[in-house]
Amino acid sequence: xxxxxxxxxxxxxxxxxxxxxxxxxxxxxxxxxxxxxxxxxxxxxxxxxxxxxxxxxxxxxxxxxxxxxxxxxxxxxxxxxxxxxxxxxxxxxxxxxxxxxxxxxxxxxxxxxxxxxxxxxxxxxxxxxxxxxxxxxxxxxxxxxxxxxxxxxxxxxxxxxxxxxxxxxxxxxxxxxxxxxxxxxxxxxxxxxxxxxxxxxxxxxxxxxxxxxxxxxxxxxxxxxxxxxxxxxxxxxxxxxxxxxxxxxxxxxxxxxxxxxxxxxxxxxxxxxxxxxxxxxxxxxxxxxxxxxxxxxxxxxxxxxxxxxxxxxxxxxxxxxxxxxxxxxxxxxxxxxxxxxxxxxxxxxxxxxxxxxxx
Numbered sequence: 001x002x003x004x005x006x007x008x009x010x011x012x013x014x015x016x017x018x019x020x021x022x023x024x025x026x027x028x029x030x031x032x033x034x035x036x037x038x039x040x041x042x043x044x045x046x047x048x049x050x051x052x053x054x055x056x057x058x059x060x061x062x063x064x065x066x067x068x069x070x071x072x073x074x075x076x077x078x079x080x081x082x083x084x085x086x087x088x089x090x091x092x093x094x095x096x097x098x099x100x101x102x103x104x105x106x107x108x109x110x111x112x113x114x115x116x117x118x119x120x121x122x123x124x125x126x127x128x129x130x131x132x133x134x135x136x137x138x139x140x141x142x143x144x145x146x147x148x149x150x151x152x153x154x155x156x157x158x159x160x161x162x163x164x165x166x167x168x169x170x171x172x173x174x175x176x177x178x179x180x181x182x183x184x185x186x187x188x189x190x191x192x193x194x195x196x197x198x199x200x201x202x203x204x205x206x207x208x209x210x211x212x213x214x215x216x217x218x219x220x221x222x223x224x225x226x227x228x229x230x231x232x233x234x235x236x237x238x239x240x241x242x243x244x245x246x247x248x249x250x251x252x253x254x255x256x257x258x259x260x261x262x263x264x265x266x267x268x269x270x271x272x273x274x275x276x277x278x279x280x281x282x283x284x285x286x287x288x289x290x291x292x293x294x295x296x297x298x299x300x301x302x303x304x305x306x307x308x309x310x311x312x313x314x315x316x317x318x319x320x321x322x323x324x325x326x327x328x329x330x331x332x333x334x335x336x337x338x339x340x341x342x343x344x345x346x347x348x349x350x351x352x353x354x355x356x357x358x359x
Contacts, residue, residue: 008116012144021051025070032079042231046071052150059151093158103301113149120145133353146323172288186274190314205246206257225325231338234328
């Protein structure tokens with residue numbers, strides 16, 4: 001049962017903890033779901049995937065056991081025990097569809113884990129920017145925070161769009177257009193936000209060139225790692241690449257700052273309108289379910305939880321790629337291969353460097 005223990009927890013604190021999430025397992029293929037990882041290029045990305053999946057029962061407070069799964073790095077495949085995953089997904093689905101307390105606790109966990117991963121990543125990056133070596137404990141905290149947040153993505157297998165639709169159909173007066181507006185809200189995507197930031201930088205490039213270098217550095221710090229999906233982000237997170245992007249966008253807008261400003265205003269206006277429309281539909285739901293007070297909290301919570309999940313699916317990539325950017329910097333600084341480096345390799349590095357500092 002989901003309880004008050006659903007708060008920010010650190011599962012990986014020591015070498016032994018990390019080993020538990022990376023240790024090879026003996027799995028029978030006939031009992032497993034098999035996922036091809038063709039889009040994964042680095043060992044680190046595959047190990048992070050394995051770590052987050054093994055956490056699925058623990059992060060939702062459903063089981064103290066790790067999910068039996070294992071990445072086959074050389075084959076670029078992930079095996080995961082089918083029955084265990086199915087049982088966890090079913091258990092979580094039953095709770096979040098029926099129990100308002102469970103719904104609130106899951107939403108709370110999403111919020112707390114996101115706040116935590118931001119704080120941890122910023123602390124790790126401040127250490128790198130100071131030119132000092134992060135302590136092993138800070139590195140393990142970072143790995144843990146990122147995989148905690150990523151593991152929450154498993155909710156999409158327990159709360160599906162069909163479930164939300166079915167629940168909304170119980171609302172008096174619900175029709176197809178109303179339902180569609182709630183389950184597919186017109187909201188700002190991560191891609192849209194990235195494009196907006198690029199246009200804002202372009203405007204500075206066009207109109208305030210003296211401020212451009214600082215603005216570009218800020219853009220790279222917050223967004224420059226999103227041009228790819230793996231540890232090869234360093235190929236794109238450069239001043240040269242950003243400058244080439246500005247030149248490309250400038251040509252698209254004919255070098256006219258006013259056209260860029262019009263597009264930015266359009267984004268802002270569309271977002272504001274979309275939010276008002278969505279809130280209007282939600283208010284209509286609240287008014288309609290006044291007639292069914294016992295369902296009011298449950299239906300409202302599911303709507304909020306659905307919106308939380310949609311937001312997480314966007315920010316999940318942002319969190320992952322920020323971590324990869326930071327690990328790429330570590331690899332570049334210490335001359336390690338970004339394709340072959342493992343989570344354990346990085347832990348050994350931080351331990352050795354910290355030991356050197358101590359002595």
